[in-house]
Amino acid sequence: MDDMRNEDRAALAARDHLFSPSEEMEKLGQAARPVLTHGEGIHVYTDTGHRLIDGPAGMWCTQIGYGSPDIAKAISDQALRLSYNSPWYTTNSPAAELAGRIAEMTPGDLNRVFFTTGGSTAVDTALRFTEYYNNVLGRPAKKKIIARYDGYHGSTALTAACTGRTGNWPNFDIAGDRVSFLSSPNPRLAQGRSAAAFLDFLVGEFEERIAQLGSGTVAAFLAEPVLASGGVIIPPKGYHARIKAICEQHDILYISDEVVTAFGRCGEWFASESVFGVVPDMITFAKGVTSGYVPLGGVAISESVLARVSGGNARGGWFNNGYTYTGHPVACAAALANIAVIERDGILPHTRAMIPRFDAGLAALRDLPLVADVRAVGLIGAVEIMTGPPHAEATDLDKKIALRVDEIAWDLGLIVRPIANLCVISPPLIATAAEIDRICAILREAILRTGKEVADGHIG
Structure with a gap:
């Protein structure tokens, strides 16, 4: 135990002692949420070294990104x-x-x-x-x-x-x-x-x-x-x-x-x-x-x-x-x-310049079969996953599919906030045009891969 890395200690402490918001009580103490160790710009890093774009800007809040001296x-x-x-x-x-x-x-x-x-x-x-x-x-x-x-x-x-x-x-x-x-x-x-x-x-x-x-x-x-x-x-x-x-x-x-x-x-x-x-x-x-x-x-x-x-x-x-x-x-x-x-750093005018690109990048996802709707204002966006007709009530399957999109996006290097059948994105305001394009590209790939899993009968 004395040779255990600090990251390992943190993961164990999170599992055994930390009581987090929105905790699924049936699973309390069985698993821990990923442990973040540091952040730079719009990216955060886990204790396993996985580098991720902070798609939700923490909780709609990391406007200027991480590591500001x-x-x-x-x-x-x-x-x-x-x-x-x-x-x-x-x-x-x-x-x-x-x-x-x-x-x-x-x-x-x-x-x-x-x-x-x-x-x-x-x-x-x-x-x-x-x-x-x-x-x-x-x-x-x-x-x-x-x-x-x-x-x-x-x-x-x-x-x-x-x-x-x-x-x-x-x-x-x-x-x-x-x-x-x-x-x-x-x-x-x-x-x-x-x-x-x-x-x-x-x-x-x-x-x-x-x-x-x-x-x-x-x-x-x-x-x-x-x-x-x-x-x-x-x-x-x-x-x-x-x-x-x-x-x-x-x-x-x-x-x-x-x-x-x-x-x-x-x-x-x-x-x-x-x-x-x-x-x-x-x-x-x-x-x-x-x-x-x-x-x-x-x-x-x-x-x-x-x-x-x-x-x-x-x-x-x-x-x-x-x-x-x-x-x-x-x-x-x-x-x-x-x-x-x-x-x-002119972040407000930069944000205003990025809003149309963000809006267009998310809107381009509308052509994917699983996407029922896309909504965006400012640098706040949501992609709605739906297997039924648009604007219907989300089913448990829709929510399960959306969660799978989020999981694949994580593996590809993007944190997406899951809310029911929505994939929510609100990146740090410092995100560049290339980074916004990257966010939208990862989300597209995650939806496509999830769609294939659905078509192959792996999600149901």
Whole structure:
């Protein structure tokens, strides 16, 4: 045992002691997930030396890739200078500076930034603010949240309750009494309607739901610009702006969950206004703010919203919500360095230049027999595997085939995120044209090889 390599020790420890997210409990302790040892650029390496393109950018977050000396130095320097401060009665320079930088990037008057530890706590904070807001305004009944099926918003009790991925619900006690779910904007549900008619249906459903619940009970509409983990579902054009207009009519706060789409994923710092045409009341963010180097999240809040419950309108209230690591100096220093790298290296214009190539490369897979649909926005894409007609319900066989595509892609040197019958790709923003071509070529080969296995009767 003493001669065992560190990599072997890690694999054994992962199998015997690590409890991972989305763990299949029947197999707990029987096998470990692959152990990654290091990363360079858009590639990661396993403990067996296998080199892989990080197709999902970690978890939609490794914007500038791996091995950045700039972020490593910023983290080290800040840890030596000031490793921590209590956010309840002090602040720190990186947090203050980062809040100012983010305020420059956000649309409208979303100029006040509250930092959290990640995406779940960012959304949780936004939702807790809606509680505080309506209580201070003397509207204790205005607490319901309208969300959407297929949406994903986090893993706290409240954000999990707002998550419309129903596969996440079994064996948990979901606090659903405050949450009302609308239809997913998945084109599968259009049922032959035109895009305009489907949009009218979705907007009409929202209006009907408000009428059913009573506008005096609805506090917030919570939505990702793109339903990322729900299957890269892109709402019809104009959807967000029309929903926001209805929110304004009924004094409902519009929360844009940009945990995935912010910090370059769609070619802009924030995608809400510039890509999707809406200025929300709050925007949540995490992931790409540090390119995944350290955990950090936050929520940007509109000054006009805050004005209703602050200053002379505070009514003696204190927003007593926070975390031990709110505005953590090392995390905020990492985020500032990440922003500096993105600006210095022209990563946003580079991303905008790569988006058409990425879109075209994935779209070219539509000619393969197993591919039912391809969806992409920004550098977020999904290839839908289906043995039946397009837009039908995915079968267990479809999911099994998609997982096999992912396995073959891994062997060929590409990590693909499996979500049910989808192969999801969202590469680091630094990916070159040649690397994007390589991603699409590997995915094509993996689908072709899987198709042959299906035809030969090896999958069924």
